[in-house]
Amino acid sequence: xxxxxxxxxxxxxxxxxxxxxxxxxxxxxxxxxxxxxxxxxxxxxxxxxxxxxxxxxxxxxxxxxxxxxxxxxxxxxxxxxxxxxxxxxxxxxxxxxxxxxxxxxxxxxxxxxxxxxxxxxxxxxxxxxxxxxxxxxxxxxxxxxxxxxxxxxxxxxxxxxxxxxxxxxxxxxxxxxxxxxxxxxxxxxxxxxxxxxxxxxxxxxxxxxxxxxxxxxxxxxxxxxxxxxxxxxxxxxxxxxxxxxxxxxxxxxxxxxxxxxxxxxxxxxxxxxxxxxxxxxxxxxxxxxxxxxxxxxxxxxxxxxxxxxxxxxxxxxxxxxxxxxxxxxxxxxxxxxxxxxxxxxxxxxxxxxxxxxxxxxxxxxxxxxxxxxxxxxxxxxxxxxxxxxxxxxxxxxxxxxxxxxxxxxxxxxxxxxxxxxxxxxxxxxxxxxxxxxxxx
Numbered sequence: 001x002x003x004x005x006x007x008x009x010x011x012x013x014x015x016x017x018x019x020x021x022x023x024x025x026x027x028x029x030x031x032x033x034x035x036x037x038x039x040x041x042x043x044x045x046x047x048x049x050x051x052x053x054x055x056x057x058x059x060x061x062x063x064x065x066x067x068x069x070x071x072x073x074x075x076x077x078x079x080x081x082x083x084x085x086x087x088x089x090x091x092x093x094x095x096x097x098x099x100x101x102x103x104x105x106x107x108x109x110x111x112x113x114x115x116x117x118x119x120x121x122x123x124x125x126x127x128x129x130x131x132x133x134x135x136x137x138x139x140x141x142x143x144x145x146x147x148x149x150x151x152x153x154x155x156x157x158x159x160x161x162x163x164x165x166x167x168x169x170x171x172x173x174x175x176x177x178x179x180x181x182x183x184x185x186x187x188x189x190x191x192x193x194x195x196x197x198x199x200x201x202x203x204x205x206x207x208x209x210x211x212x213x214x215x216x217x218x219x220x221x222x223x224x225x226x227x228x229x230x231x232x233x234x235x236x237x238x239x240x241x242x243x244x245x246x247x248x249x250x251x252x253x254x255x256x257x258x259x260x261x262x263x264x265x266x267x268x269x270x271x272x273x274x275x276x277x278x279x280x281x282x283x284x285x286x287x288x289x290x291x292x293x294x295x296x297x298x299x300x301x302x303x304x305x306x307x308x309x310x311x312x313x314x315x316x317x318x319x320x321x322x323x324x325x326x327x328x329x330x331x332x333x334x335x336x337x338x339x340x341x342x343x344x345x346x347x348x349x350x351x352x353x354x355x356x357x358x359x360x361x362x363x364x365x366x367x368x369x370x371x372x373x374x375x376x377x378x379x380x381x382x383x384x385x386x387x388x389x390x391x392x393x394x395x396x397x398x399x400x401x402x403x404x405x406x407x408x409x410x411x412x413x414x415x416x417x418x419x420x421x422x423x424x425x426x427x428x429x430x431x432x433x434x435x436x437x438x439x440x
Contacts, residue, residue, distance in 0.1 A: 028056040028060070029054060029056055029112075030055075030119065031051055031052070031053050031109065031111055032052045033051070034049075034050065034052075034121045035047075035049050035050045035051070037125070037126065038124075038126070039128060040125065040128065041128050046095055046097040046099065047099060048093060049083065049093070049095070050091055051091075051121065053111040054090055060117075061113060062085075062111060062112070063112050063113060064112045065082075065083040065085070065092040066081065066082050066094075067081045067083060067109045069106075069107055070105060070108070072101055072102070073103070082094055102129055102234065104125075105124065105126070107123045107125060108120055108122055128159055129157065129236075131160075132159065132165075132237075134156060137164075137167075138165075139164075140221050143167055143168040144167055145168055146167040147279070147289045147290075148244050148290075148291060149241075149247050150289070150291065153241040154167070154241070155237065156237070156238055157236050157237040158226045160232055161230065162229045162232075164224065164225045165224040166224075169280060170218070170272070170279060170280045171218065171219075172217050172272060172278055173216050175213075175244060175276055176244075176245040177214065177243065178242070178243040179192050179194065179210050179242055181238050182238070182241065185236055185237045186235045187228075187232075188226060188236045188237065189227035189231075190225075190227070190238060191227050192222065192223075193225075194223075195220065195223065196218055197218050197221065202223075203215075203220075211245065219270070224238075244277065244278075247291065250291035250293055251292060251293070252289065254367055255287070255288055255368055256286045256367065256369070257288060257311060257369045259419075260371055260373070261373060261434045262427070262431040264427045265284065265287075266281060266286050266313055266371060267281055268281065268283065268313070269313040270311070270313065271288055271309065271369075272310050273290075273325075277291070283419075292325050295324065295325045307324075308321070309321045309369075311369050313420065314417075315373060315374055315415040316374060317371065317373075319371055319372075328364070329364055330364065330367050331362040332362065332363060333363070334361070334363050373435070374415060377417075377431065378428055378432040380411065380424060381407070382408030386432055386435055387432070390428070390432050391432040393407060393424075394424050394428045394432065397424045398426065411424070418431045
């Protein structure tokens with residue numbers, strides 16, 4: 001096998017010598033330029049190849065332009081892609097979709113005229129290893145949520161030169177968190193850095209190299225990079241998990257977070273319990289996943305007291321609810337006897353005392369959290385009202401039209417933003433219209 005590969009590489013060298021582009025009077029036809037070297041990542045296996053080809057003189061015409069593709073590993077017959085000049089501008093293009101193997105593909109672009117003269121030029125396509133499922137995550141703003149103490153770690157790699165992987169989680173003051181890298185491949189020498197939100201300096205490790213004692217509540221960012229940035233692609237895969245150190249064997253709890261008026265999903269909502277377990281909600285659907293110690297089976301009440309589930313998000317009232325963490329999932333008192341979520345449609349009554357609770361009183365809770373906007377959420381023009389004027393401005397922004405009233409200059413920091421993305425969008429329109437309808 002090694003001998004065959006050496007022979008194959010020798011053949012490529014000969015081909016490269018034979019097909020050096022001809023210039024000046026020798027060139028017939030003239031290939032003046034070709035597509036530059038291209039690099040493909042991840043799921044992308046197609047590349048556009050092109051060449052600018054001009055006949056040697058007016059008596060000749062171009063009869064065919066094509067690309068011979070030499071893959072990284074030997075093949076009995078190199079594939080060919082035909083290039084066409086559909087616009088009659090001397091630019092011949094074609095798409096080849098077979099760049100499926102990792103490595104370098106040498107591309108020989110050839111042109112033939114009506115008298116049988118052939119010219120050739122050369123370019124290259126490089127197929128890098130697949131990007132991991134969490135790309136793009138190269139900067140803090142692109143960080144993916146990592147669920148604390150999830151039993152299945154996230155799988156990443158450094159698929160390109162200088163690649164960085166960013167993760168985020170909601171951490172709590174006084175708790176220790178372990179960032180654990182598992183099964184790094186030979187060319188993967190992981191550097192771990194942990195940052196508080198808006199912090200330029202990485203936090204210092206605790207006694208263990210991968211353990212961090214947090215000094216404040218908040219969203220924290222994990223940056224993972226390769227100690228040698230020139231090593232990337234194959235053999236740079238790894239797995240990572242973030243562990244709340246005190247956590248015992250934990251039970252999975254899930255739910256969703258939405259705007260109580262518009263039902264718009266809310267991402268990056270910070271959730272915690274009175275036992276200092278925490279989670280973040282996803283931006284696309286508002287879902288959250290929390291691993292929490294179970295406090296007992298259903299028949300063990302009233303010995304086990306409930307914990308307080310708290311949800312916080314800028315521009316919204318704090319959500320709090322008493323929740324029983326059982327091995328069967330979230331359990332609460334029936335809605336009529338619970339403190340409720342505070343949504344506008346509910347009029348909650350006083351809850352029972354903990355000592356009055358027994359297994360028969362509890363019902364399963366779906367984990368749905370409805371956040372109530374603070375007054376001013378959706379106040380786009382800054383006039384201290386949320387009304388149809390704000391909806392009109394939002395619609396004008398969406399269609400890039402001139403607005404008679406400007407968007408408030410402090411919009412990103414004002415608490416008026418509905419879903420926390422610091423932009424005026426459809427979420428604002430929906431919230432304003434539904435909010436206005438409720439107030440009528």
